[in-house]
Structures are given as C-alpha cells and as structure tokens.
Amino acid sequence: MTATAxxxxxxxxxxxxxxxxxxxxxxxxxGLDLDVxxxxxxxxxxxxxxxxxxxxxxxxGLDAEFTGDIAVNGVTSVAFQDPRxxxxxxxxxxxxxxxxxxxxxxxxxxxxxxxxxxxxxxxxPLTLSGGEAQRVSLARALVRSPQLLLLDEPFGALDALTRLxxxxxxxxxxxxxxxxxxxxxxxxxEALALADRVVLLADGRIAHQERITxxxxxxxxxDELVETRIRLLTELGVYRKxxxxxxx
Numbered sequence: 220m221t222a223t224a225x226x227x228x229x230x231x232x233x234x235x236x237x238x239x240x241x242x243x244x245x246x247x248x249x250g251l252d253l254d255v256x257x258x259x260x261x262x263x264x265x266x267x268x269x270x271x272x273x274x275x276x277x278x279x280g281l282d283a284e285f286t287g288d289i290a291v292n293g294v295t296s297v298a299f300q301d302p303r304x305x306x307x308x309x310x311x312x313x314x315x316x317x318x319x320x321x322x323x324x325x326x327x328x329x330x331x332x333x334x335x336x337x338x339x340x341x342x343x344p345l346t347l348s349g350g351e352a353q354r355v356s357l358a359r360a361l362v363r364s365p366q367l368l369l370l371d372e373p374f375g376a377l378d379a380l381t382r383l384x385x386x387x388x389x390x391x392x393x394x395x396x397x398x399x400x401x402x403x404x405x406x407x408x409e410a411l412a413l414a415d416r417v418v419l420l421a422d423g424r425i426a427h428q429e430r431i432t433x434x435x436x437x438x439x440x441x442d443e444l445v446e447t448r449i450r451l452l453t454e455l456g457v458y459r460k461x462x463x464x465x466x467x
Contacts, residue, residue, distance in 0.1 A: 231292065232257050232367045232399030233278060238287035239423075240273055247273050248285070249423030257292070257366070258397040262410035265420035266455065271403040274420075275369045278401070293366030300372040302356035304344035311340035314359045330358040333395070334388060350381040354388065361392060368398040372405065386412055407451050411444050419454050427454045 231254045238251040248270045255261050263271045276282040278289065279297040304313045315327035331337045334354040344352060353373055360368060370389075374382045390413065393400060404410050410417045419427040429447050 230257070231255060231290075232259070233292070233401070234288075234290045235274075235278075236288040238274070238277070238285060238289065240270070240277065240282070240285040246423050248277075251287070251420075251424055253418070253425065255367070255399045255401055257399055259416065260393065260400045260402065260414045262402045262404055262414035262417045263420060264404060264407060264410050264417060264451065264455070265426075267405075269420040270423045271420055272371055275371045275401065275403055278367070279369050291367060294363050295367045295369065296360035296363050296365035297369040297371065298353075298356045298360045298373045300375045302344075302352040304347075304352060304355060306344050308344075309340070310336065310342050310344065310347070310355055313344065313355060314340075314362055316359065318362065326362055327358070330362040331355070333361070333392060334358045348381075349377055350385060353377065353385060357388070357392065361396060361398075364396070365398050368400045370400060370402045372403050374409070375405070382409075389413065407448060407455070410451070411448060417447075417451060419451065421454075427451070 233253075233255045235251060235253040238248050238253075239246060240248040247268070251270070251274065253274075263274065265271050273282065275297065277285050278291065279295060304310075305316065308316065311324060311327045311331065314330055315323040318326060320326060328337055328340055331340050334357055336351060336354050336358065339347070339351065339355075344355070347355065356373065374385045377385060386409070389400075402410070402413060407417075415430070417429045418425055421427075427450075429451060
C-alpha cells in the first residue's frame with residue numbers, strides 16, 4: 220500500500236509504518252517503523268546508504284515511489300545541507316517564497332529577525348556566508364510554522380565555530396516554536412548535543428535507539444553521555460579496543 224495522510228487527531232507529529240523504498244532492486248528502506256512525538260527532537264544517524272536522507276525526502280513529499288503508511292500531523296518544512304536559495308531573489312523573497320498571505324514581507328522579516336538577519340533582507344544570496352545562507356534556509360523553513368521540521372545535514376558544510384553557533388540557534392528556535400524535529404546527521408556528537416532520542420539506521424531499518432535522559436535535558440556537558448556515545452560509535456563500527464576512529 221502506498222499512502223500518505225495528515226490527521227489533526229494524531230498524538231505523534233509523524234508516524235511511519237512498514238515503509239519500504241527500493242532503487243534498482245535494492246531496498247534502501249525495508250519495512251521501517253518510526254514515530255516522532257510532538258516537540259521531540261530525533262536524530263537519525265547511520266552509514267552512507269542506510270536510508271536516512273531517503274526517509275526525509277519521502278516525509279517531505281519529494282519521493283512518492285514507496286510502499287507503506289505515513290501519517291503527518293500538520294505542516295512539514297525541510298532544510299537541506301545546501302540552503303538551496305534562489306540566487307535571483309533577495310533574501311526576504313527567498314524566505315517568503317510560497318507564502319500567500321498579504322503580509323508576506325512582514326512575516327518574512329519577523330523570521331529573519333529570529334535568526335539574526337533582519338538587516339540582510341535586501342541582500343542577494345551570493346553575498347552571504349555559509350552560516351548566513353543556512354540561517355536564511357532555517358527562516359524559510361520556520362516561516363510556515365511547521366509542526367514537523369526536517370533537517371537533512373544542515374550544518375555539515377559549516378566550519379566548526381559556525382556549526383556550534385548554528386546548534387545553539389536551532390535549540391533557541393526549537394524552544395520558541397516547539398516543532399518536532401527529525402535531524403539527519405553523520406556526527407554522533409552533534410546527535411548527542413541536540414537530540415532527545417538518537418535512532419541508528421542500518422540496512423533500511425532501525426538497528427539501535429538511545430533516548431537521552433539527563434537530569435537537565437538541554438545541558439549536555441555530562442559524564443552520563445560518555446557511555447551513550449561509546450555505544451553508538453560501537454554500533455556504527457568506529458569504536459575498537461578503546462580507540463575511536465571517526466570519519467564524519
């Protein structure tokens with residue numbers, strides 16, 4: 220059965236059942252089941268080809284060649300690693316793209332203010348730094364007030380300092396709007412820093428899950444995460460005999 224559904228009666232932001240997607244006979248997703256609760260931040264990790272980005276593309280409505288059942292509660296927005304800004308439209312127009320409200324400019328300016336770029340609303344995308352372009356991408360995703368925000372490695376191409384700043388911005392925006400977030404990342408440390416739950420995909424299915432349960436959930440400088448990190452790296456096959464070898 221191939222189906223997508225939206226229901227205001229759902230308790231979860233998204234529910235996936237028996238999701239299968241094949242390319243040339245190879246099942247990239249193989250009977251996947253996944254639920255994301257309202258306001259929950261879930262990080263998807265896994266080796267290349269494990270189906271992470273394929274899942275996000277399906278949930279974003281960019282891939283309809285699947286079987287299974289998907290139910291999404293409310294509006295969905297997506298931001299990719301490549302900000303995908305339209306170079307012939309100014310920043311404000313990029314953020315407002317697709318809005319039909321007469322107050323498009325006002326709504327876009329408010330979103331740009333939230334990501335600290337209100338003064339850049341008349342700028343052209345090619346004049347922005349990588350971090351600024353990614354902020355515009357986040358503003359464009361949030362301007363529709365989504366209940367589900369899909370993030371496909373949005374910080375992967377940024378330098379280390381900009382990446383840390385974007386992590387904090389994402390958490391600040393989440394605190395204000397409380398969407399459910401499904402974040403694809405190759406970086407275990409990023410997953411542990413941002414997520415309430417880390418889901419590891421392998422061979423198109425969930426191979427391992429870790430729920431991050433800390434006394435103060437948004438404060439991640441705790442020794443409690445050390446064992447969780449080791450378990451995840453072991454599941455990924457990059458932790459051997461006390462030595463960690465990562466290639467994120």
